Amino acid sequence: MKLLVCVCKTPDTTAKITFTDNNTTFDANGITFIMNPTDEWYALVRAIELKEQHGGSVTVINVGLNDSDQIIRKALAIGADDAVRINKAPTDAYDVAAQIAEYAKDKGFDIVFTGKETIDYNGFNVGAMLSELLDLPFVSLANKLDVNDGKATISRDIEGGIENLSVATPLVVSAQKGMAEQRIPNMRGIMAARRKPLQVVEPAAIEPLTTITNYELPPERSDIKYVDAENPAELIRLLHEEAKVI
Amino acid sequence: MSILVFIDHNEGKVKKASLEAVVYGAAMNAGDVVGIALGEIADDALATLGAYGASKVIVDKAAHFNHFDSRAYAKAIAAAAEQTGADVVIFAHDSSGKSLAGRVSVRLKAGLVSGATQLPNTDGSFTIRKSAFSGKAFADYTINTDKKVISVNPNSFPAKEGEGSAAVEAFDSGVGADAVSITVDSVSRMTDTVPLPEAELVVSAGRGLKGPENWGMIEELAIELGATTACSRPVSDDGWRPHHEHVGQTGITVSPNLYIAIGISGAIQHLAGVSSSKVIVVINNDPEAPFFKAADYGIVGDAFQVVPKLIDAVKTFKAS
Known part of the structure; x- marks a missing residue:
């Protein structure tokens, strides 16, 4: 099976977010970057497990400049076989999807994985856009995936429940919790990752469809009001009369 | 247009x-x-x-x-x-x-x-x-x-x-x-409550409740309020509550009118899933719990003492 996993570089979960240039640019100064958690923990690890079961190969792909190499090497250390980096700082989700589609369209991948969303722009868009560009079925929010004889059996989250479905490969899947367990790379994996191929591909000319023109930090929550533990009725009064939510 | x-x-x-x-x-x-x-x-x-x-x-x-x-x-x-x-x-x-x-x-x-x-x-x-x-x-x-x-x-x-x-x-x-290329084999859905992503009122609880056997009062409070129940990641990871209740960065993101967090310390990954809630209430026995910094209303106290009183207060409120 030929598997492709899209990985994105995102600020660390605990990073303090600030902006520069009059709130038009994310300030990457002093930020630690990580592989987007759902890409790493669920998409990548499930792809590696499927390769271990059925044979084949796992390629990771990233759209980014060479500051992405660190997370790409980590993906190789966890167990991907080779990597492709499309050499461009992406402008929007469409740019990312179109660059990956341009690379993947004639490579015959059986399954293309993404994480359900990135923790920076929270769009949920790359997988859906990629599937349309490749004209493939797309299953979002998958929490379980097995493949047998070219047929994928998938379970996905829907509002207040689960949908179980099956679909022939090739397809695009966005992965979330449940699909696999995080793997920590071991020393042997880290050593091996240094010798695994990382191909750098020049980007296609893609016009972004959207532009971020301004960022803003949310207003501080007004000071917390404490209610005496002996008197929860006061809380109910405040929620009704002041906050007007019940 | x-x-x-x-x-x-x-x-x-x-x-x-x-x-x-x-x-x-x-x-x-x-x-x-x-x-x-x-x-x-x-x-x-x-x-x-x-x-x-x-x-x-x-x-x-x-x-x-x-x-x-x-x-x-x-x-x-x-x-x-x-x-x-x-x-x-x-x-x-x-x-x-x-x-x-x-x-x-x-x-x-x-x-x-x-x-x-x-x-x-x-x-x-x-x-x-x-x-x-x-x-x-x-x-x-x-x-x-x-x-x-x-x-x-x-x-x-x-x-x-x-x-x-x-x-x-x-x-x-x-x-x-x-x-059509996808065959849907089955769908299972909770039918008795509003699905969490759509819920306007959410009652959520965490490890402070000590064990799954103590969720009775959480469910009762949710029923009295007409709210949907949710939980923190450790609680769903340990199997105390079903996965679809897990709110946070790797779980569900909610934006209800009211989010009541009981016995949840407020790790940044959990806050990522609730920060767009309109009003947040935190009930925790640890006054230093980071969740209080993100809350609108707080009660410092033992959940096992506070929640039953809160249920009574909701009942009184509804009767009035």
């Missing part, structure tokens, strides 16, 4: 998030709002969308649309956009919208903003605000294309019912059964 809204439905009823998407489209005040529904549903159920701002609903009732298939649906919705001459296509940012908005955006070569929390600013450009960095910031996206796709964050635009009835017209999308 003409606006097309995708209408998702379940068991014969239009989903609440789709009602909100119609309300959003109508509030744009930029032209006729037309709904597009797929699969079998009664005309009466679709006509009710008139009360939320739709002038018309078109529907392709072909049986092969009865189960969700993002590729076939996207083709049909794009065909409806062409036919109605829609400039803007709107989805709910839910499990269907997350599969469809990106596909339709590509088909129509239309810029997409997903998870919109505000109406577009059309003063000179077409700019929409959404939450970014997992709730730590807002980003304003300008759409550069003539056609636009927007998905609307659930609970951001209340589905207020007004007057009126929408005309319902049959629509032939031209998308046949051969476009």
